[in-house]
Amino acid sequence: MIWEVFRQEEPGAYHTHCGNVHAPDRELALAFAQVQHARRMNANSLWVVPRAEIGEVDAETAAFGGTTDKAYRWAMTYTDVDASFAEEVEASEREQAETADAPEAHR
Amino acid sequence: MSESTQSAADPIATPGELTDRERAALEALLFRLADDEFVLAERYTEWQIYAPTLEADLALANVAQDEFGHARLWYDLLCELGYSEAELVWERPPEAWHHSTLVERPFPEGDWADVIVRSYLYDTAERIRLAALEDSAYLPLADRIRKVQQEERYHREHTETWLERLTVGEGRDRVAAAVDRLFPHALSLFAPGPRRADIEALGLRTEPIAEQRRSWLDTVVSVLESLDVSVPEPADASPSEAIGRNGCHTDAWDELHDAFTRTYHELGGPDPVSLRAGGGGRGR
Numbered sequence: 056m057i058w059e060v061f062r063q064e065e066p067g068a069y070h071t072h073c074g075n076v077h078a079p080d081r082e083l084a085l086a087f088a089q090v091q092h093a094r095r096m097n098a099n100s101l102w103v104v105p106r107a108e109i110g111e112v113d114a115e116t117a118a119f120g121g122t123t124d125k126a127y128r129w130a131m132t133y134t135d136v137d138a139s140f141a142e143e144v145e146a147s148e149r150e151q152a153e154t155a156d157a158p159e160a161h162r
Numbered sequence: 163m164s165e166s167t168q169s170a171a172d173p174i175a176t177p178g179e180l181t182d183r184e185r186a187a188l189e190a191l192l193f194r195l196a197d198d199e200f201v202l203a204e205r206y207t208e209w210q211i212y213a214p215t216l217e218a219d220l221a222l223a224n225v226a227q228d229e230f231g232h233a234r235l236w237y238d239l240l241c242e243l244g245y246s247e248a249e250l251v252w253e254r255p256p257e258a259w260h261h262s263t264l265v266e267r268p269f270p271e272g273d274w275a276d277v278i279v280r281s282y283l284y285d286t287a288e289r290i291r292l293a294a295l296e297d298s299a300y301l302p303l304a305d306r307i308r309k310v311q312q313e314e315r316y317h318r319e320h321t322e323t324w325l326e327r328l329t330v331g332e333g334r335d336r337v338a339a340a341v342d343r344l345f346p347h348a349l350s351l352f353a354p355g356p357r358r359a360d361i362e363a364l365g366l367r368t369e370p371i372a373e374q375r376r377s378w379l380d381t382v383v384s385v386l387e388s389l390d391v392s393v394p395e396p397a398d399a400s401p402s403e404a405i406g407r408n409g410c411h412t413d414a415w416d417e418l419h420d421a422f423t424r425t426y427h428e429l430g431g432p433d434p435v436s437l438r439a440g441g442g443g444r445g446r
Binding site: 082 | 215216221224324
């Protein structure tokens with residue numbers, strides 16, 4: 056039986072998939088995972104998950120994000136802000152400062 | 163930790179403060195510890211690439227590495243007393259080694275139950291004897307115990323997990339056979355050496371070895387019996403004169419000793435490479 060192993064490097068971080076171990080049950084999977092996936096790396100916590108319990112959908116069966124042009128999702132134009140936008144930038148910064156000073160008013 | 167049966171001895175912080183009597187007792191104690199770890203690790207490595215699964219192989223190799231590391235900790239303390247690595251390991255004649263015969267026995271070919279029973283008996287003893295050193299009067303020794311105990315916890319969990327699984331179904335017969343075979347040798351873990359009285363009177367160890375033996379027996383007998391594995395009567399299982407602790411070993415030892423010292427002698431006694439500048443390695 057294959058157990059997928061997820062390692063968390065420090066408290067609060069995500070558990071990230073780092074490999075797998077063969078083991079007949081959870082307890083041995085944890086014992087083996089410690090040696091194979093935490094002995095030489097920083098580890099704060101390990102998860103082991105039976106591979107069969109993991110659901111998967113991949114790019115072959117799903118069109119992740121759709122198939123039509125959704126370039127508007129990428130706010131690319133904001134990288135083109137130059138001196139000609141000085142007025143807008145100033146207005147925006149002022150508004151943000153006001154919001155920070157009086158958050159209640161903007162709820 | 164546990165209530166000491168000796169009045170607290172004055173702590174000894176450096177080798178220079180040792181009296182001759184303390185030094186002789188300390189050396190005897192360190193050789194027992196170091197030799198047990200070294201020889202056991204040497205045996206464990208025989209399983210490399212032969213363990214039942216890749217995972218089991220890596221896990222045991224990991225345990226062997228830990229035990230080599232622990233042997234290093236104790237041999238380093240002997241180096242601080244003036245020994246060289248060659249004297250401690252490569253050039254020491256077989257009869258000058260004082261490990262328990264449990265750790266030198268060869269594995270019956272392919273018998274995974276043997277290695278699990280052996281490490282169960284050993285690691286349980288190890289926990290008890292290390293606990294009796296946490297408050298050792300020799301501070302450089304006491305200082306190293308905690309680090310070792312942390313790694314030992316994994317060893318026990320690993321071996322106990324296996325033991326539970328091997329005693330369900332047909333594996334139990336193999337476990338039972340290994341217990342019959344190894345138990346007399348395991349008793350030699352607690353066989354006193356000639357410096358026992360001094361080791362205890364000087365506070366180098368804070369629990370008498372006879373008590374350690376009793377608590378080890380309490381644990382292993384009840385655990386094994388709960389797994390439906392019977393344990394020989396200690397009185398009937400007393401080992402032969404070969405108890406290791408007295409330098410007298412089983413015939414398997416000469417072969418093993420020859421195997422791990424052969425390359426050294428073939429190369430004409432090279433200076434072993436030291437990975438740690440200064441040599442006083444304190445583990446990872």
